[in-house]
Amino acid sequence: xxxxxxxxxxxxxxxxxxxxxxxxxxxxxxxxxxxxxxxxxxxxxxxxxxxxxxxxxxxxxxxxxxxxxxxxxxxxxxxxxxxxxxxxxxxxxxxxxxxxxxxxxxxxxxxxxxxxxxxxxxxxxxxxxxxxxxxxxxxxxxxxxxxxxxxxxxxxxxxxxxxxxxxxxxxxxxxxxxxxxxxxxxxxxxxxxxxxxxxxxxxxxxxxxxxxxxxxxxxxxxxxxxxxxxxxxxxxxxxxxxxxxxxxxxxxxxxxxxxxxxxxxxxxxxxxxxxxxxxxxxxxxxxxxxxxxxxxxxxxxxxxxxxxxxxxxxxxxxxxxxxxxxxxxxxxxxxxxxxxxxxxxx
Amino acid sequence: xxxxxxxxxxxxxxxxxxxxxxxxxxxxxxxxxxxxxxxxxxxxxxxxxxxxxxxxxxxxxxxxxxxxxxxxxxxxxxxxxxxxxxxxxxxxxxxxxxxxxxxxxxxxxxxxxxxxxxxxxxxxxxxxxxxxxxxxxxxxxxxxxxxxxxxxxxxxxxxxxxxxxxxxxxxxxxxxxxxxxxxxxxxxxxxxxxxxxxxxxxxxxxxxxxxxxxxxxxxxxxxxxxxxxxxxxxxxxxxxxxxxxxxxxxxxxxxxxxxxxxxxxxxxxxxxxxxxxxxxxxxxxxxxx
Ligand code: SF4
Ligand code: SF4
Ligand code: SF4
Ligand code: SF4
Ligand code: SF4
Numbered sequence: 001x002x003x004x005x006x007x008x009x010x011x012x013x014x015x016x017x018x019x020x021x022x023x024x025x026x027x028x029x030x031x032x033x034x035x036x037x038x039x040x041x042x043x044x045x046x047x048x049x050x051x052x053x054x055x056x057x058x059x060x061x062x063x064x065x066x067x068x069x070x071x072x073x074x075x076x077x078x079x080x081x082x083x084x085x086x087x088x089x090x091x092x093x094x095x096x097x098x099x100x101x102x103x104x105x106x107x108x109x110x111x112x113x114x115x116x117x118x119x120x121x122x123x124x125x126x127x128x129x130x131x132x133x134x135x136x137x138x139x140x141x142x143x144x145x146x147x148x149x150x151x152x153x154x155x156x157x158x159x160x161x162x163x164x165x166x167x168x169x170x171x172x173x174x175x176x177x178x179x180x181x182x183x184x185x186x187x188x189x190x191x192x193x194x195x196x197x198x199x200x201x202x203x204x205x206x207x208x209x210x211x212x213x214x215x216x217x218x219x220x221x222x223x224x225x226x227x228x229x230x231x232x233x234x235x236x237x238x239x240x241x242x243x244x245x246x247x248x249x250x251x252x253x254x255x256x257x258x259x260x261x262x263x264x265x266x267x268x269x270x271x272x273x274x275x276x277x278x279x280x281x282x283x284x285x286x287x288x289x290x291x292x293x294x295x296x297x298x299x300x301x302x303x304x305x306x307x308x309x310x311x312x313x314x315x316x317x318x319x320x321x322x323x324x325x326x327x328x329x330x331x332x333x334x335x336x337x338x339x340x341x342x343x344x345x346x
Numbered sequence: 347x348x349x350x351x352x353x354x355x356x357x358x359x360x361x362x363x364x365x366x367x368x369x370x371x372x373x374x375x376x377x378x379x380x381x382x383x384x385x386x387x388x389x390x391x392x393x394x395x396x397x398x399x400x401x402x403x404x405x406x407x408x409x410x411x412x413x414x415x416x417x418x419x420x421x422x423x424x425x426x427x428x429x430x431x432x433x434x435x436x437x438x439x440x441x442x443x444x445x446x447x448x449x450x451x452x453x454x455x456x457x458x459x460x461x462x463x464x465x466x467x468x469x470x471x472x473x474x475x476x477x478x479x480x481x482x483x484x485x486x487x488x489x490x491x492x493x494x495x496x497x498x499x500x501x502x503x504x505x506x507x508x509x510x511x512x513x514x515x516x517x518x519x520x521x522x523x524x525x526x527x528x529x530x531x532x533x534x535x536x537x538x539x540x541x542x543x544x545x546x547x548x549x550x551x552x553x554x555x556x557x558x559x560x561x562x563x564x565x566x567x568x569x570x571x572x573x574x575x576x577x578x579x580x581x582x583x584x585x586x587x588x589x590x591x592x593x594x595x596x597x598x599x600x601x602x603x604x605x606x607x608x609x610x611x612x613x614x615x616x617x618x619x620x621x622x623x624x625x626x627x628x629x630x631x632x633x634x635x
Contacts, residue, residue, distance in 0.1 A: 029528075033536035040528060059528055068526035077354060239542040239570045242518055246525035262387040262505050264353040273526070278518040279568045294568065329533055329542060329577045 002173040005194050006187040011162075011169065015047040017184045018095050021132070024064055025097035026054040044097070052098050055141050060249030060323060061103055064094060065110070065127045068246070068273050072123065072256070075267040088126040096131060100138040102321040104158050105151035106249030107133075112313050114252060123271075132177060135161035137201065140208040143322030145335055147206065148213040151319040165197040211322065211335050214342060215306075221342055222307045226299075230340040235295020237330040238277060244301065244324035244332070245275030250317050253281070276300050302337060351390050358508060364396035364408035365439075366429055368422045369449055369477065370415030373494040374440035381497050388501060391508045410435045410507065412490075416442040416449045416477040423483055430484040435507070438479070438486045439500075441493040441562050445596030448493065449477035454593065479596070488513060493562035493595055496548050516546040517567040520559050524550035532558045538583045540591050543569035543598075564597025571601045 006014075015023070027042040028051050039054040041061045073086045107128065114124040135158045146152040154161060159178040163170040170190060173179050190198075245251035255274045260267045274281060277297045282290035291297045309317035318334060325333030351358040365375055375397070381388065395405040411433035417423060430436055441447040452461050453476045462471060480486050488507075490500055506513050516522070520541035524531070527550050532539040539558035541550065545566045552559050565571070571592070578588045589605065592598040 030530050032530070032534040038530055038534065058530065059525070063528075082354065237573055239519070239521070239573055240566075240568055241521040241542045243521050243525055246522065259502060260353070260505055260509055260511070262384055262391060262501050264351050264358060264391070264505075264509070275518075275522070278522070279566075280517045294570070327531070329531075330573060 002179065003190050004171040004173060004182055004187040005165075005168050005190045006171065006182075006185060007168050010185040010187070012047040013185045014181065015050075015097065017181055018097070018132070018134075019045070019047075021093050021095050022091075023095045023097050024061065025050045025052075026057060027051055028054075029058065041096075050098060052136055054098070055139065056100075056143075056321065056323065056326070058323075058327065059247055060106065060321070061096060061099060062106070062110075062249050062251075064096075065107070065124055065131075066252055066254075066273065070123060070271045072269045072271050074269075077265050077267075088123050090126045090130055093130045093132060094127070096133045098136045099133055099158070100321075101135060101154040102144075102146045102151050102319045103249050104133060104135050104154040104161075105146075106319045106321070108154075108157040109250050109309075109313075109315070109317055109319065110252060111157075132175075133158040133160075134178075137161075137163040137205070140205060140210070141322065142210050143326050143333070144209065144320065145211040145213050145322060146320035147209045148211075148215060148335075149316055149318055149320035152205075152209075153202075163198055163201055165194065165201055168194075170194060170198045170201075211333075213320065213335050213338050214344075215316070218338070218342075219307045219310050222303060225341045225343075228341055230337070231295045231299045234332055234337055234340070235293060235298050237332060238294045238298045239330055240277050240279055240294050240297065241329070242275030242278050243327050243329070244277065246273065247323040247327045249321060249323070250305075250319060251275065276304065298332070302334075302341075305334075306338070353509060358391070359510075360391065360393050361410050361508060362395050362405075362408045363392045363410040363412065364405070364429075364433070365394070365398070365412045366396070366414065366425070367398070368413065368415030368426065368443070368480075369418040370440070370442045370447070372414065374414045374442075374490075374492070375412075377494050377497045378500060381501075384497075384501060388504065391504060406432055408433060410437060412437045412439045413443055413480055414439040416446045416479060417483060418449060418473050418477045420472075420474065426480060426484055435487045436480070436484065437488045437490060438481070439490050440495050441491060441564070441595045441597065442477075443480050443486075444489045444491055445564055445599065446477045446479050447595055450479075450596040450599070451593065452477060453596075453599075489515075491515070491545060491563035491597075492548055496551065498549075499547055518546055519566040519569065520544045520546050520548065520550050520553070520563075522546050523548070524553045526550075527554055529553045529556075532556070533577070533581055536581065538578055538581075538587055538591060540574070542577075543571050543574050558591075560591050560594050561597055562595045564595070565601070569601075571598065571605075575605070 023044050024041055025044050026039050027044060027049055028037050029040040030038050032038055039051055039057045040059055041057055044050055070089060073084055076083045114121040115128060135154055159175040161172040173182065253274045253276060254271050256269055256271050258267060258269050281297060291300060305318040306316050367375060395408050411429045413429060413436060417426060438444045442449055455461050458475045490503060503513050523546050524541055529550065532553060537558050539553065540561035541553060541559040543565055544559050544561045545563045547563060575585065575588055589602060592602050
């Protein structure tokens, strides 16, 4: 790994160098009822639009690779039959400017299913292969439990990772593209005191985590506690609204709908993200529903994230960003659900 | 416009359709006409034989009847029964037809004479004590929810009907669409919203304009109304404010009846124990429950 340091004034210059491409980054969306800012990821044209000091975003950056709705293909009815047009919906490279470690890891987890499996998803891969990621360090919030999930630091999956060490940024350079971009601003090789400062910042961050999940033997415990009363209790609270999956950076489930244009000369196949908490998630042809009760659906969400995925890929599909718990109106949070199933404090 | 449509080489059957209105504002029918860009395509799919808002000719020869409005008068029952007899498919168009709609708000008052006086003053009107959905009198084959209906949704449904494809409503609630539209949640802004319990399909019309959902499309499958009321309470939104919303369009009538029934039972029990009665409903006079 190559390390560099550069002064804070250089960052807008780096932005300008990179912004010939489409840039997506944290922007303020509004304020809540207490006047606190609410952020989201959006397209930015000017460095000043970026809110790099954001705490979290109401939605993850997932939708830039897995849009909520995506037209997979269109059909044109012709004289002799029909023609199909497939479009992966990539219009050029996208720069992500300011992703936190959890969200970088989230993309890495998605890759395992959508790109590295037996049947890669071209709609995902084409976008994913066409991005440049600049990570930034973050400050743990009361709902963040990434440290429990091993995702509080990103080891790969970015081009450049910037850590604020006071008057300058400590930069981890992981791609040749990033190295070449850095040649266009003023950087220096880090000195011993920069290394020290970096380690201090990381140590300081580690002290700030307050939410935790105990993952010890969790896959086994989930198997043992399949009938736990805790599921029923959480299920009673759940609204089956799908919000948790929609805000989650790693939920990828979807449904496909085929519609015919009103003039009957064309048709389209549209993919829409879905959620395992929705009532029809496990409904099959003929109308049978494998998970008609709320608690069975809620349970499934946890089994996929913390058991099924772990057994398949040796790590959890949850990166501990805490968004689902923050967005859930019923206050269903991952640390509390897991603790209750483990029989702790419930 | 009159050119015959084909789909994949097969001529499309162009069903004869008729539009009718009972007690309603005709807003749903207006949604269909109010559609210059796609109106011609719409007209090439179906043959409209009866549509007061758009044409003067009338006919009783139709296959699909779209009926807007709720039933509030005896003569409407007669009309509706006749429409049912003529139509192969009867579609309840909009929340009034599906649930009674805004009209059914009057069902919550027991003194119909008082209601009439409040609403119409000295003008004499004939109206039954309750506004009812079509289903209370005839079999309904298909419901199109919304107050008003969403034209994009109707167009999709009509296209599917014309092509003989199945019509499916979303079973999940409005929150799904609201998140996809990247809205800030109304509860974060301190405002009530029925999105978590209301059937989707409107593309979260109201939250997109930063207004909480009023439940016009009725309950989603498996709507957890009880939990939403707990959530509202935690957000400092009064139980009565939530009930006002739940009552507004009639889709949640059975939920409201249950809640009010429970509240009443609790009140009686606490009165029996010598407890103090809570202040009476803000709607006051003539309140049924
Ligand atoms: S856990 Fe929360 S966010 Fe997820 S479906 Fe249930 S109520 Fe909605
Ligand atoms: S399950 Fe919740 S905490 Fe875990 S990655 Fe998804 S949104 Fe974040
Ligand atoms: S099954 Fe549920 S938890 Fe797993 S990816 Fe799909 S929506 Fe997310
Ligand atoms: S604003 Fe309403 S519909 Fe949107 S997420 Fe919040 S509760 Fe659901
Ligand atoms: S958001 Fe609610 S009230 Fe508004 S149109 Fe949709 S269902 Fe009706």
